[in-house]
Amino acid sequence: xxxxxxxxxxxxxxxxxxxxxxxxDALQTPESLKKSMIYSxxxxxxxxxxxxxxxVLKGFEQPIEKGIEVxxxxxxxxxxxxxxxxxPAMDDDDTRRGKPTNxxxxxxxxxxxxxxxxxxxSFQLVSSISEEPERVVSLINELSRAAGAPGMVGGQVSDxxxxxxxxxxxxxxxxxxxxxxxxxxVSLVAGAILAGASEHxxxxxxxxxxxxxxxxxxxxDILDIEGDADIIGKPVGSDASNNKGTxxxxxxMVGAKEKLTHHLEAALSSLKKVDMDHSVLEELTKYVAFRxx
Amino acid sequence: xxxxxxxxxxxxxxxxxxxxxxxxDALQTPESLKKSMIYSxxxxxxxxxxxxxxxVLKGFEQPIEKGIEVxxxxxxxxxxxxxxxxxPAMDDDDTRRGKPTNxxxxxxxxxxxxxxxxxxxSFQLVSSISEEPERVVSLINELSRAAGAPGMVGGQVSDxxxxxxxxxxxxxxxxxxxxxxxxxxVSLVAGAILAGASEHxxxxxxxxxxxxxxxxxxxxDILDIEGDADIIGKPVGSDASNNKGTxxxxxxMVGAKEKLTHHLEAALSSLKKVDMDHSVLEELTKYVAFRxx
Numbered sequence: 211x212x213x214x215x216x217x218x219x220x221x222x223x224x225x226x227x228x229x230x231x232x233x234x235d236a237l238q239t240p241e242s243l244k245k246s247m248i249y250s251x252x253x254x255x256x257x258x259x260x261x262x263x264x265x266v267l268k269g270f271e272q273p274i275e276k277g278i279e280v281x282x283x284x285x286x287x288x289x290x291x292x293x294x295x296x297x298p299a300m301d302d303d304d305t306r307r308g309k310p311t312n313x314x315x316x317x318x319x320x321x322x323x324x325x326x327x328x329x330x331x332s333f334q335l336v337s338s339i340s341e342e343p344e345r346v347v348s349l350i351n352e353l354s355r356a357a358g359a360p361g362m363v364g365g366q367v368s369d370x371x372x373x374x375x376x377x378x379x380x381x382x383x384x385x386x387x388x389x390x391x392x393x394x395x396v397s398l399v400a401g402a403i404l405a406g407a408s409e410h411x412x413x414x415x416x417x418x419x420x421x422x423x424x425x426x427x428x429x430x431d432i433l434d435i436e437g438d439a440d441i442i443g444k445p446v447g448s449d450a451s452n453n454k455g456t457x458x459x460x461x462x463m464v465g466a467k468e469k470l471t472h473h474l475e476a477a478l479s480s481l482k483k484v485d486m487d488h489s490v491l492e493e494l495t496k497y498v499a500f501r502x503x
Numbered sequence: 504x505x506x507x508x509x510x511x512x513x514x515x516x517x518x519x520x521x522x523x524x525x526x527x528d529a530l531q532t533p534e535s536l537k538k539s540m541i542y543s544x545x546x547x548x549x550x551x552x553x554x555x556x557x558x559v560l561k562g563f564e565q566p567i568e569k570g571i572e573v574x575x576x577x578x579x580x581x582x583x584x585x586x587x588x589x590x591p592a593m594d595d596d597d598t599r600r601g602k603p604t605n606x607x608x609x610x611x612x613x614x615x616x617x618x619x620x621x622x623x624x625s626f627q628l629v630s631s632i633s634e635e636p637e638r639v640v641s642l643i644n645e646l647s648r649a650a651g652a653p654g655m656v657g658g659q660v661s662d663x664x665x666x667x668x669x670x671x672x673x674x675x676x677x678x679x680x681x682x683x684x685x686x687x688x689v690s691l692v693a694g695a696i697l698a699g700a701s702e703h704x705x706x707x708x709x710x711x712x713x714x715x716x717x718x719x720x721x722x723x724d725i726l727d728i729e730g731d732a733d734i735i736g737k738p739v740g741s742d743a744s745n746n747k748g749t750x751x752x753x754x755x756m757v758g759a760k761e762k763l764t765h766h767l768e769a770a771l772s773s774l775k776k777v778d779m780d781h782s783v784l785e786e787l788t789k790y791v792a793f794r795x796x
Contacts, residue, residue, distance in 0.1 A: 237652045238652075238653050239652035239653055242664065243652055244652075247652070294616075299590075299612045317592075322587055323587075323659060326583075326651075326656050327652040327656045327657075329619065329622060330622065331651050331652060334651060337640050337643040337644040337647060343635075350626055350630040354626040357623050358619075358620055358627060359623070360530060363532070363616050363619050363620045364536060364620075367613065371533065
């Protein structure tokens with residue numbers, strides 16, 4: 211990672227995490243619910259979605275403060291999805307990023323409700339920003355599509371239905387496009403809406419986001435086989451032992467790496483068509499493709 | 504119930520149910536998710552929240568068609584809350600209104616996701632209506648507060664925390680205000696926003712809604728003891744056997760009935776201050792107080 215990108219990511223993360231805490235703290239609601247919401251928001255992670263949003267604002271020469279509420283809203287949606295995914299009825303995970311999962315600490319009922327509350331709060335936050343109402347409506351429309359049945363929730367259902375089945379590459383891409391891709395795309399789109407970008411730029415950022423999402427996923431699949439368990443923070447080979455369809459399992463490792471190169475080039479090519487300073491997003495794209503964790 | 508009210512409720516219900524089905528059918532998402540969403544939306548019930556919204560529109564001499572999307576959105580939020588409440592980790596209910604609960608038919612994972620999808624879709628629907636953007640933003644802000652941590656979700660957490668405890672009347676009212684009251688209030692407020700009502704009318708409708716919500720709950724508690732099991736559709740005495748704090752358990756039956764009369768009068772008095780035709784809402788309020796199921 212270049213020093214510029216690292217600095218930008220660290221600054222964004224710091225600003226975001228302070229705001230997340232402040233927004234939850236301001237809620238008038240039972241303390242146990244707040245604690246459960248904050249617990250999962252503070253569990254860390256790359257904060258890739260907020261960083262994408264703020265990087266678009268920076269690229270359009272806008273102050274990143276303009277995007278903090280919406281970036282927090284998107285991180286809340288991402289976090290709610292992780293809390294619900296980890297539940298016993300879903301992936302039944304006891305730990306995430308080395309910490310006990312939400313339901314292990316607060317119980318299943320509170321974990322379900324904390325997820326529900328984070329999702330709902332994300333719309334409250336976006337509906338409270340000081341922006342032209344047309345933009346706010348457009349942000350909420352994009353966010354709800356990306357997060358809901360046509361997007362992330364639909365992708366999660368397809369993923370569940372695809373377990374222990376031989377997936378085609380098209381089925382695998384459908385799952386990734388919706389389960390993880392749509393929320394990454396909407397992060398870019400939200401930054402562009404806040405910056406008042408043109409339809410042309412919005413459209414190219416959508417293409418860029420789709421390629422970046424697939425790139426991200428292929429790299430994850432490759433790291434699950436070739437990565438260093440100590441660096442990636444989880445055992446390698448877990449996809450194979452869970453019978454999960456992956457790029458390497460469908461295309462072989464050589465095929466998966468060819469796909470990676472293809473999507474990297476396509477992502478950078480779409481990004482170049484956007485009328486903005488691309489430097490941070492370009493570095494971020496290369497980092498996603500070449501990272502070792 | 505008067506013939507006028509009955510006709511209004513039947514017309515509203517018919518319009519609402521056709522629209523609910525149409526909106527879910529239009530979703531691009533896996534069929535299994537759609538089926539699970541539609542199953543719970545079609546489980547029936549009084550549709551009291553949509554009826555409140557449409558009755559406000561009618562009171563302000565607006566066509567009820569103007570409120571169908573938002574009425575559907577509120578019914579989706581209500582339905583998602585029932586699906587999640589019924590889960591094994593929450594109330595663990597196998598049946599609702601005589602039909603197997605969502606998770607009993609579709610499994611827990613799909614039930615959780617169907618709830619998530621309904622909640623998210625409600626914001627997509629509201630953000631898609633043809634109205635002044637200021638009004639849309641205001642609707643979404645009101646809805647998200649009423650449904651989220653400061654409202655319904657917070658009330659649900661308090662309700663869980665109050666189980667098997669001796670509640671004061673204040674604690675019981677806090678639970679009802681948020682668990683069920685806030686969504687009833689926002690139904691009235693949403694109708695008023697769509698009708699372009701004044702701040703003064705909005706404020707009186709809020710007061711009316713709070714009294715109506717408490718009235719509704721006290722009557723439910725009384726029916727659970729004095730009702731006819733065949734008419735109310737569930738065994739009487741279930742609150743007592745679940746160790747649930749209720750108005751009669753805290754105030755005695757005489758005290759509970761005094762409260763009922765008090766909130767009925769307060770509701771009708773607030774309603775009269777709203778500059779609209781009150782007839783449908785007045786009849787509905789009396790129906791809530793005097794119903795036998």
